Amino acid sequence: xxxxxxxxxxxxxxxxxxxxxxxxxxxxxxxxxxxxxxxxxxxxxxxxxxxxxxxxxxxxxxxxxxxxxxxxxxxxxxxxxxxxxxxxxxxxxxxxxxxxxxxxxxxxxxxxxxxxxxxxxxxxxxxxxxxxxxxxxxxxxxxxxxxxxxxxxxxxxxxxxxxxxxxxxxxxxxxxxxxxxxxxxxxxxxxxxxxxxxxxxxxxxxxxxxxxxxxxxxxxxxxxxxxxxxxxxxxxxxxxxxxxxxxxxxxxxxxxxxxxxxxxxxxxxxxxxxxxxxxxxxxxxxxxxxxxxxxxxxxxxxxxxxxxxxxxxxxxxxxxxxxxxxxxxxxxxxxxxxxxxxxxxxxxxxxxxxxxxxx
Amino acid sequence: xxxxxxxxxxxxxxxxxxxxxxxxxxxxxxxxxxxxxxxxxxxxxxxxxxxxxxxxxxxxxxxxxxxxxxxxxxxxxxxxxxxxxxxxxxxxxxxxxxxxxxxxxxxxxxxxxxxxxxxxxxxxxxxxxxxxxxxxxxxxxxxxxxxxxxxxxxxxxxxxxxxxxxxxxxxxxxxxxxxxxxxxxxxxxxxxxxxxxxxxxxxxxxxxxxxxxxxxxxxxxxxxxxxxxxxxxxxxxxxxxxxxxxxxxxxxxxxxxxxxxxxxxxxxxxxxxxxxxxxxxxxxxxxxxxxx
Amino acid sequence: xxxxxxxxxxxxxxxxxxxxxxxxxxxxxxxxxxxxxxxxxxxxxxxxxxxxxxxxxxxxxxxxxxxxxxxxxxxxxxxxxxxxxxxxxxxxxxxxxxxxxxxxxxxxxxxxxxxxxxxxxxxxxxxxxxxxxxxxxxxxxxxxxxxxxxxxxxxxxxxxxxxxxxxxxxxxxxxxxxxxxxxxxxxxxxxxxxxxxxxxxxxxxxxxxxxxxxxxxxxxxxxxxxxxxxxxxxxxxxxxxxxxxxxxx
Numbered sequence: 001x002x003x004x005x006x007x008x009x010x011x012x013x014x015x016x017x018x019x020x021x022x023x024x025x026x027x028x029x030x031x032x033x034x035x036x037x038x039x040x041x042x043x044x045x046x047x048x049x050x051x052x053x054x055x056x057x058x059x060x061x062x063x064x065x066x067x068x069x070x071x072x073x074x075x076x077x078x079x080x081x082x083x084x085x086x087x088x089x090x091x092x093x094x095x096x097x098x099x100x101x102x103x104x105x106x107x108x109x110x111x112x113x114x115x116x117x118x119x120x121x122x123x124x125x126x127x128x129x130x131x132x133x134x135x136x137x138x139x140x141x142x143x144x145x146x147x148x149x150x151x152x153x154x155x156x157x158x159x160x161x162x163x164x165x166x167x168x169x170x171x172x173x174x175x176x177x178x179x180x181x182x183x184x185x186x187x188x189x190x191x192x193x194x195x196x197x198x199x200x201x202x203x204x205x206x207x208x209x210x211x212x213x214x215x216x217x218x219x220x221x222x223x224x225x226x227x228x229x230x231x232x233x234x235x236x237x238x239x240x241x242x243x244x245x246x247x248x249x250x251x252x253x254x255x256x257x258x259x260x261x262x263x264x265x266x267x268x269x270x271x272x273x274x275x276x277x278x279x280x281x282x283x284x285x286x287x288x289x290x291x292x293x294x295x296x297x298x299x300x301x302x303x304x305x306x307x308x309x310x311x312x313x314x315x316x317x318x319x320x321x322x323x324x325x326x327x328x329x330x331x332x333x334x335x336x337x338x339x340x341x342x343x344x345x346x347x348x349x350x351x352x353x354x355x356x357x358x359x
Numbered sequence: 360x361x362x363x364x365x366x367x368x369x370x371x372x373x374x375x376x377x378x379x380x381x382x383x384x385x386x387x388x389x390x391x392x393x394x395x396x397x398x399x400x401x402x403x404x405x406x407x408x409x410x411x412x413x414x415x416x417x418x419x420x421x422x423x424x425x426x427x428x429x430x431x432x433x434x435x436x437x438x439x440x441x442x443x444x445x446x447x448x449x450x451x452x453x454x455x456x457x458x459x460x461x462x463x464x465x466x467x468x469x470x471x472x473x474x475x476x477x478x479x480x481x482x483x484x485x486x487x488x489x490x491x492x493x494x495x496x497x498x499x500x501x502x503x504x505x506x507x508x509x510x511x512x513x514x515x516x517x518x519x520x521x522x523x524x525x526x527x528x529x530x531x532x533x534x535x536x537x538x539x540x541x542x543x544x545x546x547x548x549x550x551x552x553x554x555x556x557x558x559x560x561x562x563x564x565x566x567x568x569x570x571x572x573x574x575x576x577x578x579x580x581x582x583x584x585x586x587x588x589x590x591x592x593x594x595x596x597x598x599x600x601x602x603x604x605x606x607x608x609x610x611x612x613x614x615x616x617x618x619x620x621x622x623x624x625x626x627x628x629x630x631x632x633x634x635x636x637x638x639x640x641x642x643x644x645x646x647x648x649x650x651x
Numbered sequence: 652x653x654x655x656x657x658x659x660x661x662x663x664x665x666x667x668x669x670x671x672x673x674x675x676x677x678x679x680x681x682x683x684x685x686x687x688x689x690x691x692x693x694x695x696x697x698x699x700x701x702x703x704x705x706x707x708x709x710x711x712x713x714x715x716x717x718x719x720x721x722x723x724x725x726x727x728x729x730x731x732x733x734x735x736x737x738x739x740x741x742x743x744x745x746x747x748x749x750x751x752x753x754x755x756x757x758x759x760x761x762x763x764x765x766x767x768x769x770x771x772x773x774x775x776x777x778x779x780x781x782x783x784x785x786x787x788x789x790x791x792x793x794x795x796x797x798x799x800x801x802x803x804x805x806x807x808x809x810x811x812x813x814x815x816x817x818x819x820x821x822x823x824x825x826x827x828x829x830x831x832x833x834x835x836x837x838x839x840x841x842x843x844x845x846x847x848x849x850x851x852x853x854x855x856x857x858x859x860x861x862x863x864x865x866x867x868x869x870x871x872x873x874x875x876x877x878x879x880x881x882x883x884x885x886x887x888x889x890x891x892x893x894x895x896x897x898x899x900x
Contacts (some may be wrong), residue, residue, distance in 0.1 A: 019488075064385075070454075072454040072457070072458070074461075086371075114798035121638055122632060122635070125635075125636070126635055128453055128454060129395055129453060129457070129595070130591060130595075130635060132395070132454065132457055133395065133587050133591060133631075134631070134632065134635060136584060136587065137584060137587070137588065137627075137631050137632065138628070138632075140580075140584050140628060141625065141628045141629075144622075144624065144625060148621045148622065196752070199745070199749055199752055199753060200753065202742070202744065202745055202749075203745060203749075203753045204741050205744070206743055206744055206745065207740055207741075207742055209704075209724075210740045210742070211726065211742070211753060212723070213702070213704070213722075213724035213725060213728060213734075214705075214726055214728055214753055214754045214798075214802075215725045215728055215729060215754070215802075216753065217726075241366075247643075249460070255464075255580055259458070259461055259462070259465065262458060266458070271744075293428045297468075297469045297472035297473055298469065298473070299469075300465050300468060300469035300472070301466050301469035301470060301473075302467070303462075303465060304462040304463065304464075304465035304466035304469065305462075305466055306457060307458065307462035307465075308443055308460070308462050308463070308466075311447065311455060311459055312446055312460075313457070315447075315455075348764075
């Protein structure tokens with residue numbers, strides 16, 4: 001293959017984003033997800049499905065901000081819980097019941113976005129260490145507010161309006177809504193990653209000062225990602241609330257929430273599109289199983305341990321590590337990167353080893 | 360009313376001393392290892408449980424028990440650092456160590472739940488419930504002893520840092536890790552020992568905390584949020600700053616508690632956010648560099 | 652010949668250390684200017700002040716007739732001053748092509764084309780899909796050069812472009828600079844490699860302890876007594892063999 005052809009193919013690949021194999025894989029997965037409730041309609045199975053998809057959406061949304069920008073947020077529960085409470089409060093105060101409640105869902109996305117703006121403006125001005133701490137602090141503030149304000153129902157929390165659906169098929173609409181949220185979040189993540197906006201985010205992650213020196217409006221970029229992430233998380237929080245039919249301060253603003261999400265994204269591969277999906281699909285059903293079948297505390301120990309194992313064994317996440325492994329298998333024996341173009345007669349004469357990318 | 364305010368201030372100072380103990384360890388760990396040790400909160404609780412067991416089963420006096428719990432926590436700290444923190448490398452090291460310490464905290468919390476259950480505990484001794492009556496103020500003995508202990512330990516830390524060879528290594532590492540390596544300082548050893556010290560100090564803090572508060576394994580969250588606020592306010596890495604910030608914040612909370620008990624804790628978060636907006640390096644913060 | 656970039660009496664102190672002291676330099680449009688001096692003489696600090704990475708305590712910086720003192724780095728870049736760093740700053744997790752696109756201001760398809768042109772020009776086009784973190788040190792230097800060029804700057808500040816790379820690469824870089832200069836780009840180059848500087852530059856300014864001790868054509872400067880004094884104790888031959896770039900001054 002000539003140099004030109006190879007370049008064109010690479011360019012096409014980048015533009016298209018999905019080569020044959022990948023595209024096929026996505027379609028298959030989507031098809032599987034769509035027929036899952038038909039294949040196994042038992043409420044137990046679809047319950048797993050709903051939760052798994054909820055967390056796929058949340059992990060992807062979290063990754064859109066934290067994975068791409070490198071600013072680890074431990075406060076996304078703020079959006080999740082706020083979305084839940086927004087739905088509960090509006091349904092209660094505007095006397096909306098039944099299916100009409102679904103129409104209120106977008107409000108939770110808006111709530112998430114609105115909260116993200118001041119939150120981000122304050123938090124994104126500081127170093128990464130301090131950013132994480134601020135997100136933790138804001139999280140606790142919100143949990144405290146949920147406990148202490150009367151309109152949030154105090155420690156009793158809120159109940160969702162009743163849905164007069166049969167028990168056998170109750171889960172299914174929620175399943176498909178959660179699926180829609182998940183697909184939406186993943187698609188958004190994918191679009192962002194391919195876009196100039198995503199490029200700027202990732203440049204910020206690598207070297208923020210250099211990036212802003214080159215004209216990237218760091219604050220604007222970070223804040224936009226934060227708002228998008230917050231909006232999606234808020235929306236999903238509302239879906240979760242409606243499904244569960246209740247929310248209280250410790251469940252809506254759960255300290256374990258963010259660590260679970262971080263673990264999902266991290267295990268799968270921070271900053272990749274499919275990583276958080278994989279991570280969520282692995283961890284969430286596991287957590288659900290443990291909570292149902294053991295007393296709650298073992299799951300804490302396991303969650304923490306799993307995280308440590310992941311950090312020590314697959315520090316870059318499953319998808320990147322797996323991808324590299326596959327690449328190594330398929331390129332064994334020849335240079336993975338073509339020799340430098342001979343356009344300049346005095347091209348660098350140093351050998352061109354493909355060094356292991358720095359972690 | 361004035362009486363209440365003065366009492367609140369006195370309470371705040373005394374309690375602040377105790378929090379200083381825990382905060383100083385946390386900021387020291389940050390200064391040397393460049394990590395925010397989220398596990399510090401649960402370490403305090405662990406220390407409290409250890410003291411509790413010693414007192415309940417072996418009837419060892421709380422303060423004497425420290426002779427056992429402090430070295431024990433030191434060892435635990437060194438092991439954790441060696442096993443989970445040292446192996447972390449690479450660009451994302453800062454965030455990773457924070458998450459790792461969060462994971463460790465979670466594991467310890469789970470273990471504590473399994474071992475001790477979710478009921479409230481509180482440490483007890485004759486001096487816990489009695490106080491001395493001075494100038495019309497009530498000064499609980501436990502707080503006085505705790506404050507004295509805090510002063511003693513912080514003084515000991517200062518001596519360690521400024522008068523010993525090891526302390527010089529620690530300070531050198533805090534300033535410039537590469538340079539310290541170049542002059543032959545064993546960074547790994549310094550890191551492990553510092554982490555151990557930071558955690559060991561919390562054993563003492565844990566004992567006093569456990570004597571003055573009812574605690575469960577869940578109490579770690581509340582603690583760590585306060586400690587984080589304190590060390591950021593005081594400036595990451597500054598021991599003097601941690602001291603000042605502890606006393607200041609606890610006094611502030613104590614005052615707010617007079618009017619709005621439910622919201623008193625918010626002063627921590629609100630102050631934190633405010634300071635970070637106005638002066639991102641805290642009161643005495645040294646690392647003013649914005650990048651990464 | 653008009654002056655494109657000049658500084659006027661710049662002062663900069665870090666705590667008690669005076670890094671720049673009444674520093675006044677001029678770079679003529681269309682020239683290749685060199686900036687030399689012993690370690691710690693303030694060369695990189697001057698670059699930082701010009702490009703906005705450090706604030707001048709006093710003095711002014713002008714681009715053509717425009718006062719740009721203490722402008723933010725992004726503004727300086729947008730005004731047409733590109734700059735590389737002693738320790739190369741690239742984006743390691745992005746591919747080489749993506750690194751180029753960060754700096755680009757053009758529309759999408761135009762940007763790629765232009766980026767490829769720059770990559771071919773410096774000689775690393777074949778690596779366009781590789782993560783920049785896998786490039787060798789010399790290749791990173793070329794990448795950094797390429798992406799500051801992509802914005803078509805009027806003047807490029809190079810901080811030790813020949814530091815830590817082998818001889819053929821040094822010649823390669825020098826040739827690229829000559830080509831760009833012939834096409835109209837002005838250069839201001841900080842270097843320790845005397846052969847590189849003397850062979851390439853039209854004008855050389857010598858800095859010592861933050862102040863200018865000599866300025867003029869290379870031949871004059873090299874035999875100037877003050878310059879030799881500034882380098883007293885440092886063998887000029889030794890400076891050329893510097894194996895690795897020094898930490899920032």
